[in-house]
Amino acid sequence: MPELICELCRQFYHLGWVSGTGGGISIRGPEGIYIAPSGVQKERLKPADIFLLRDLPHDEVREDHACEVLRGPNGLKISECRPLFFNAYRLRGAGAVMHSHSLWAVLAARLAAPDGGPGEFVCRGLEMQKGLRGVGCFDTLRVPIIANTAREAELTASMAEAMTAYPGVDAVLVAGHGVYVWGVDWAQAKTQAECYDYLFRAVVESHRLGLPVGG
Amino acid sequence: MPELICELCRQFYHLGWVSGTGGGISIRGPEGIYIAPSGVQKERLKPADIFLLRDLPHDEVREDHACEVLRGPNGLKISECRPLFFNAYRLRGAGAVMHSHSLWAVLAARLAAPDGGPGEFVCRGLEMQKGLRGVGCFDTLRVPIIANTAREAELTASMAEAMTAYPGVDAVLVAGHGVYVWGVDWAQAKTQAECYDYLFRAVVESHRLGLPVGG
Amino acid sequence: MPELICELCRQFYHLGWVSGTGGGISIRGPEGIYIAPSGVQKERLKPADIFLLRDLPHDEVREDHACEVLRGPNGLKISECRPLFFNAYRLRGAGAVMHSHSLWAVLAARLAAPDGGPGEFVCRGLEMQKGLRGVGCFDTLRVPIIANTAREAELTASMAEAMTAYPGVDAVLVAGHGVYVWGVDWAQAKTQAECYDYLFRAVVESHRLGLPVGG
Amino acid sequence: MPELICELCRQFYHLGWVSGTGGGISIRGPEGIYIAPSGVQKERLKPADIFLLRDLPHDEVREDHACEVLRGPNGLKISECRPLFFNAYRLRGAGAVMHSHSLWAVLAARLAAPDGGPGEFVCRGLEMQKGLRGVGCFDTLRVPIIANTAREAELTASMAEAMTAYPGVDAVLVAGHGVYVWGVDWAQAKTQAECYDYLFRAVVESHRLGLPVGG
Numbered sequence: 001m002p003e004l005i006c007e008l009c010r011q012f013y014h015l016g017w018v019s020g021t022g023g024g025i026s027i028r029g030p031e032g033i034y035i036a037p038s039g040v041q042k043e044r045l046k047p048a049d050i051f052l053l054r055d056l057p058h059d060e061v062r063e064d065h066a067c068e069v070l071r072g073p074n075g076l077k078i079s080e081c082r083p084l085f086f087n088a089y090r091l092r093g094a095g096a097v098m099h100s101h102s103l104w105a106v107l108a109a110r111l112a113a114p115d116g117g118p119g120e121f122v123c124r125g126l127e128m129q130k131g132l133r134g135v136g137c138f139d140t141l142r143v144p145i146i147a148n149t150a151r152e153a154e155l156t157a158s159m160a161e162a163m164t165a166y167p168g169v170d171a172v173l174v175a176g177h178g179v180y181v182w183g184v185d186w187a188q189a190k191t192q193a194e195c196y197d198y199l200f201r202a203v204v205e206s207h208r209l210g211l212p213v214g215g
Numbered sequence: 216m217p218e219l220i221c222e223l224c225r226q227f228y229h230l231g232w233v234s235g236t237g238g239g240i241s242i243r244g245p246e247g248i249y250i251a252p253s254g255v256q257k258e259r260l261k262p263a264d265i266f267l268l269r270d271l272p273h274d275e276v277r278e279d280h281a282c283e284v285l286r287g288p289n290g291l292k293i294s295e296c297r298p299l300f301f302n303a304y305r306l307r308g309a310g311a312v313m314h315s316h317s318l319w320a321v322l323a324a325r326l327a328a329p330d331g332g333p334g335e336f337v338c339r340g341l342e343m344q345k346g347l348r349g350v351g352c353f354d355t356l357r358v359p360i361i362a363n364t365a366r367e368a369e370l371t372a373s374m375a376e377a378m379t380a381y382p383g384v385d386a387v388l389v390a391g392h393g394v395y396v397w398g399v400d401w402a403q404a405k406t407q408a409e410c411y412d413y414l415f416r417a418v419v420e421s422h423r424l425g426l427p428v429g430g
Numbered sequence: 431m432p433e434l435i436c437e438l439c440r441q442f443y444h445l446g447w448v449s450g451t452g453g454g455i456s457i458r459g460p461e462g463i464y465i466a467p468s469g470v471q472k473e474r475l476k477p478a479d480i481f482l483l484r485d486l487p488h489d490e491v492r493e494d495h496a497c498e499v500l501r502g503p504n505g506l507k508i509s510e511c512r513p514l515f516f517n518a519y520r521l522r523g524a525g526a527v528m529h530s531h532s533l534w535a536v537l538a539a540r541l542a543a544p545d546g547g548p549g550e551f552v553c554r555g556l557e558m559q560k561g562l563r564g565v566g567c568f569d570t571l572r573v574p575i576i577a578n579t580a581r582e583a584e585l586t587a588s589m590a591e592a593m594t595a596y597p598g599v600d601a602v603l604v605a606g607h608g609v610y611v612w613g614v615d616w617a618q619a620k621t622q623a624e625c626y627d628y629l630f631r632a633v634v635e636s637h638r639l640g641l642p643v644g645g
Numbered sequence: 646m647p648e649l650i651c652e653l654c655r656q657f658y659h660l661g662w663v664s665g666t667g668g669g670i671s672i673r674g675p676e677g678i679y680i681a682p683s684g685v686q687k688e689r690l691k692p693a694d695i696f697l698l699r700d701l702p703h704d705e706v707r708e709d710h711a712c713e714v715l716r717g718p719n720g721l722k723i724s725e726c727r728p729l730f731f732n733a734y735r736l737r738g739a740g741a742v743m744h745s746h747s748l749w750a751v752l753a754a755r756l757a758a759p760d761g762g763p764g765e766f767v768c769r770g771l772e773m774q775k776g777l778r779g780v781g782c783f784d785t786l787r788v789p790i791i792a793n794t795a796r797e798a799e800l801t802a803s804m805a806e807a808m809t810a811y812p813g814v815d816a817v818l819v820a821g822h823g824v825y826v827w828g829v830d831w832a833q834a835k836t837q838a839e840c841y842d843y844l845f846r847a848v849v850e851s852h853r854l855g856l857p858v859g860g
Contacts, residue, residue: 020776020839041832101773103847110856116770125331127363127392128316131235136365137391148772150781176782177772187256194235202318207854209422211325340546342578342607343531346450351580352606402471409450417533424637426540555761557793557822558746561665566795567821617686624665632748639852641755 001029002047013043017100026085027096027186037076049073080152088182096186098193105179108200109145117175119145131195145173216244217262228258232315241300242311242401252291295367303397311401313408320394323415324360332362332390346410360388431459432477443473447530456515457526457616467506479503510582518612526616528623535609538630539575547577547605561625575603646674647692658688662745671730672741672831682721725797733827741831743838750824753845754790762820764790776840790818
C-alpha cells in the first residue's frame with residue numbers, strides 16, 4: 001500500500017494536483033490507515049515516508065480527532081489533512097481519500113462562490129458525471145463549497161456539516177484551496193477525483209467561451 | 216494486440232482523453248475484435264484485461280448488437296461502447312475505433328451546438344485537416360454532432376444515422392460527451408483521432424481569440 | 431544521428447508539435463542529410479525509418495529540388511517537407527531544420543494575419559528573444575508569415591522569398607499550418623524552435639489578457 | 646549534487662520553466678556552489694556539465710561579483726545568472742536558487758506592471774500561499790517586480806534593492822523575463838518555486854475569468 005500511495009502521488013503531481021508539497025492522499029488498509037506526510041515533495045515520496053495510523057470504529061465520529069501512530073517515519077509530520085481524511089472514514093466509511101490543490105477546483109469554486117464561500121458548484125449535462133457515484137449525465141450535480149480557514153484542521157467541522165448536508169456527494173470543495181474526494185476504495189476515489197477535476201475544468205472553460213454549464 | 220491496446224490507453228490518458236476510466240479503444244485483429252473493459256483505469260490496463268470478441272461478417276449490420284466473447288477477463292465488463300465500436304466495424308469496415316472524452320471535443324461540440332445537438336462541427340483552412348481521409352487543407356470539414364443519451368448503448372442508432380449522412384467523415388461527436396473516431400487500422404485511427412483533437416482545440420482557441428475558424 | 435532524430439521526435443510529440451504524424455525534422459550529418467519519413471507517427475519512429483539523402487553543394491540553390499536517396503526504409507515516403515528543409519540547407523547553410531504544427535504557431539500567425547497571410551509576426555520585450563540568433567530582449571522581432579498551399583512542396587518558392595526578405599530571421603511561419611525553424615546545428619535549431627514556440631504562446635496569451643506584446 | 650541538479654532541470658523542463666536553454670539553478674553544497682552552465686539544453690544536462698564555484702563568506706556582499714571556479718566543464722560558460730544567484734547566497738544566506746522563465750511568471754508580472762516594471766505582484770486568499778515562508782492563506786502576498794535589462798548581470802543591483810525592500814519575500818519577478826526564487830535548501834527553494842508558479846497562474850487565470858485575486 002505505501003508503494004501505491006507513492007505511485008499515485010507521482011501521478012497526481014503530473015496532473016498538477018500536489019505541486020509545492022500541497023495536497024495529499026490516504027488509503028485504508030487491513031492494518032490501519034495509511035497517510036502521506038506533511039510538507040514533503042509528493043512526487044519524491046518513498047514508501048518509508050508513509051505513516052500507518054490505527055483505524056477507528058465507525059461510531060467514534062464525534063471524538064477529538066486524536067490518532068494513534070502505528071508506524072511513522074522519523075522526522076516527518078503527519079499530513080495536516082488527517083482530521084479531514086478521517087471525516088470521510090468516519091462519516092462515510094470511505095476506503096480512500098484524496099486531496100487536490102488543482103487549479104481547476106480553485107477556479108470552479110471561485111466562479112461559483114466569488115466571495116469565498118460557502119456555496120455550491122453546479123454542473124449538468126456532461127457524460128463524465130457518470131463516473132460519480134449515483135449521478136447520471138442529465139442529472140444536476142451539486143457539490144458543496146466551504147470557506148477556507150487559516151489552519152487545515154479548522155475545516156473539520158464545516159466539512160463534516162457539508163458532508164451531512166450532501167449525503168449523495170463524495171466531494172467537498174474548499175474555496176481558494178482545493179477539493180477533498182473519497183470513495184469506497186482507492187480506485188473509486190481516484191476515478192471520482194479525475195471526473196471531478198474534468199468537470200471543474202469543463203465548467204471553467206465553458207464559462208470562458210460564454211457557454212455556462214449548469215448554474 | 217492486447218499489449219498495443221494497453222500502450223495506446225496509457226498514451227491517451229496522458230493526452231487527457233480517457234481520464235476517470237472514461238473513453239475506450241477497440242482494434243480488429245485476425246482472431247477477432249479486441250476491446251478494453253468498462254470502468255477500469257485506462258492507464259493501468261494489463262493485456263489480460265482485454266476482451267476478445269468474435270468478429271462479424273459485414274452484412275450483419277442490422278442485428279441486435281449481441282456479441283460472442285472468445286476470451287474475457289474474470290470480473291470485468293465489456294466497455295459500454297461496444298455497439299458504437301461495432302457501428303464502425305459494420306458500416307465502414309473499420310480496423311480500429313477510438314473513443315475519447317477529450318475536453319476539446321466537448322467544448323468544440325458545445326460551441327457548434329450549444330443546445331446539446333444534433334448539429335455540425337465546421338472547420339476550414341487548417342493544415343492538420345490533411346491528416347483526415349479525403350480532406351484537404353482548404354476544404355470545409357463538417358463533422359456530425361449527435362445528442363447524448365442516458366446510456367451509451369442508446370447512441371447506437373443515431374450514431375449509425377450520422378455515419379450514413381456523412382459517408383466521407385470518420386468521426387462522430389457526441390454532445391457533452393466526446394468523440395468516436397475510426398480508421399482502416401489502428402495507426403490511421405490514432406492519426407485521425409489526434410488530428411481531430413487538434414482541430415477541435417484550434418477552433419475553440421480561435422473562438423477565444425475572436426478569430427473563428429469555419430462556421 | 432537517426433537515434434537522435436527519433437529521440438527529438440518523441441520530445442516534440444510531447445510538446446504538441448508533431449501530433450497526427452504532422453511536422454518533421456531533418457539534420458545534416460557528415461554522410462548526408464537525414465530526414466524523417468512522411469505519414470508516420472513521430473513518437474514511434476525507429477532509427478531504421480530515417481532516410482539519408484545526398485547532400486548538395488551550396489551553389490545548387492536554384493535547381494528542381496530533386497534529391498538522391500542514399501539509404502531509405504522500404505515502404506516509406508520521404509517527408510513532404512523535403513524541399514522546404516532544403517531551402518534552409520541551401521539558402522542558409524543550416525545544419526538542421528525543424529517543422530512544427532504547434533497550435534501556438536498557428537494561433538500567433540492567425541492573430542497577426544487573420545486573412546491567411548502573407549504577413550508578419552511581431553514581438554518585443556521578452557527575454558526569450560535572446561535565445562534567437564542576433565536578437566536582444568528589447569529588439570523588435572519580426573517573423574515572416576507566408577500563405578499556406580494545398581501541397582507542402584508548393585510552399586518552396588514563397589518560403590525562399592521570405593527567407594531572402596528576412597535574412598536575420600531563422601524561421602518562417604505558415605498560416606494555418608505551423609512553422610519552420612533552422613539553425614547551424616540541431617542544438618541551435620531546437621533551442622530556437624523552443625524559443626519561438628514560447629514567444630508565439632506569450633503573444634497569444636498576452637492578447638487574451640488584453641495586453642498585446644509588440645504589434 | 647550535480648546529479649540532483651540535472652534531475653531538477655529535467656523536471657523544470659517539463660514544467661515549462663527552462664525551455665530553449667533558458668532559466669537555471671544553483672545549489673550550495675559543503676564543497677562550494679554548484680551552478681548549471683549557460684546556453685545548454687537544460688533537460689539534457691549531465692553531471693559533468695555542472696560548475697563548482699568557491700563559496701564566499703557572508704560579509705563579501707558588496708564586492709565585484711567575481712568568482713573562483715573550483716571545477717568546470719571544458720567549453721562551457723557559467724550561467725549568466727551567477728551574480729543574481731549570488732545575491733540570494735550573500736544577502737539571504739540561501740541554500741539554493743532557481744530561475745524560471747515560466748510563462749505564468751511573465752504574464753503575472755505583465756498584468757501587474759504593464760509598462761515593464763518596476764512594480765508589485767499582489768495575491769491573497771489562496772491556500773498555496775502557505776507553501777511560502779511566513780505567509781498565511783489570508784495574508785496579502787506582495788512580490789517585487791523589477792524591470793528587465795539587456796544583459797542578465799545588469800539586474801544584479803536592482804534585484805538586490807528589491808530583496809532589501811521586501812525582506813520577507815523569497816522571490817523577485819523580472820518583467821518580460823521570469824522569476825528568481827530561493828530557499829534555505831534546494832527542497833524549500835523548489836517548493837517555493839512551485840507555489841509561486843501556481844499563484845502566478847491562479848492570478849492570470851482568475852483575471853481571465855473576470856475574478857481578480859488580490860490587487
